[in-house]
Amino acid sequence: DGGITQSPKYLFRKEGQNVTLSCEQNLNHDAMYWYRQDPGQGLRLIYYSQIVNDFQKGDIAEGYSVSREKKESFPLTVTSAQKNPTAFYLCASSPRTGNRNEQFFGPGTRLTVL
Amino acid sequence: RKEVEQDPGPFNVPEGATVAFNCTYSNSASQSFFWYRQDCRKEPKLLMSVYSSGNEDGRFTAQLNRASQYISLLIRDSKLSDSATYLCVVGGNKLVFGAGTILRVKS
Numbered sequence: 001d002g003g004i005t006q007s008p009k010y011l012f013r014k015e016g017q018n019v020t021l022s023c024e025q026n027l028n029h030d031a032m033y034w035y036r037q038d039p040g041q042g043l044r045l046i047y048y049s050q051i052v053n054d055f056q057k058g059d060i061a062e063g064y065s066v067s068r069e070k071k072e073s074f075p076l077t078v079t080s081a082q083k084n085p086t087a088f089y090l091c092a093s094s095p096r097t098g099n100r101n102e103q104f105f106g107p108g109t110r111l112t113v114l
Numbered sequence: 115r116k117e118v119e120q121d122p123g124p125f126n127v128p129e130g131a132t133v134a135f136n137c138t139y140s141n142s143a144s145q146s147f148f149w150y151r152q153d154c155r156k157e158p159k160l161l162m163s164v165y166s167s168g169n170e171d172g173r174f175t176a177q178l179n180r181a182s183q184y185i186s187l188l189i190r191d192s193k194l195s196d197s198a199t200y201l202c203v204v205g206g207n208k209l210v211f212g213a214g215t216i217l218r219v220k221s
Contacts, residue, residue, distance in 0.1 A: 035211075042118070042201070042213040043158070058208075090157055101146055103209060105157035 003027065004106035006091050011111045013078075013085070021076045021109045023091030031094040032074035033103060034058075034066065036087040043090065049074055050096065078111065086113045115140055117210045120202050124216035131192045135215045137202030138184045147178055149187050150201040152214065158201055161187075192219045 004025040013019045025032065031050045035043040035058075045058030049068040063082025068074050074093075078085045088110050092103040120137045127133050147164035162169065164176040164185050175188040185204075189196055197219045202212040 040122075040213065043211040045208060048208065088155075101205065101207075101209070102148055102160055102163060104160065108157050 004091060004093055004104060006089075006106035006109050008109060009107065011109055013111065013113050015113055016080045018077055018079050019111065021078065021089055021091075021111070023074045023076065023106055024072055025074075025093045025106075026072060027093055027095070027104065028071070029093035029095050029104075030071070031096045031101075032068070033092040033094070034064070034074070034076045035090045035092065036060070037090060038087050046076065085111055087111060116212075117141060118202055118204050118212040120200075120212040120215045122213060122215060124218050126218045126220060127192055129192055129194060129219055129221050131219075132188065132190045133192055133217065134189075135187045135200055135202075135217075136184055137186070137204075137212055138182075139202075139204040139210075140183070141204070141206075141210075142180075142183060143206060144204045145206045146204070146209070147176075147185050148203040148209075149174075149176060149185075150203055150211075152199045152201055154198075158211075161200070189217075192217075194219050194221060 007022045033048040034046040047066040049055035065077045090108045091106045094103045118139050149161040150158040151161045152158040164178045168177045173190045177186045199214040201214045
């Protein structure tokens with residue numbers, strides 16, 4: 001089954017703790033993305049990577065970090081510096097070949113800071 | 115001004131109705147256009163790409179007007195299962211997502 005997996009589905013964190021969200025894809029897509037979604041708002045881009053070992057900040061990168069050591073994996077760390085981390089986090093990937101830049105999403109991780 | 119703007123709704127329609135959503139975008143250099151569907155507490159799923167000539171997929175028709183910088187989605191013969199939030203997505207190197215329009219189809 002080809003697709004994007006995210007784990008865990010729900011995550012609870014105490015204030016001051018770092019936490020890492022997993023994202024794996026077996027679609028052989030070059031590009032991967034992290035978004036956060038807050039109630040009633042559109043998706044906001046945190047980080048993206050168009051190729052292994054390279055990534056760029058999105059619109060709201062402060063308090064987050066990523067790595068892209070393998071094509072299949074793009075983990076996101078939410079650090080204690082992120083002021084309001086409670087949100088729905090979505091990972092996506094895209095083939096980015098020719099004119100195809102549509103994105104496909106994993107099921108998401110709901111992070112709650114207690 | 116937001117890069118992608120949508121009427122948040124909700125649009126409440128009876129089964130069988132035809133409903134249309136519009137979306138405007140601010141970046142005239144945008145190259146790609148999509149409609150995504152998002153069910154409550156789920157991830158967005160690609161509904162259809164939008165092409166300059168307009169395109170249809172079953173009960174769904176998408177149109178693009180580059181001159182006026184808007185795209186539209188028409189749903190004919192609405193089903194209960196069409197109830198969801200519809201996201202307008204516009205982009206070039208990066209995609210920009212609208213906040214979504216809520217559709218509720220009632221029996």
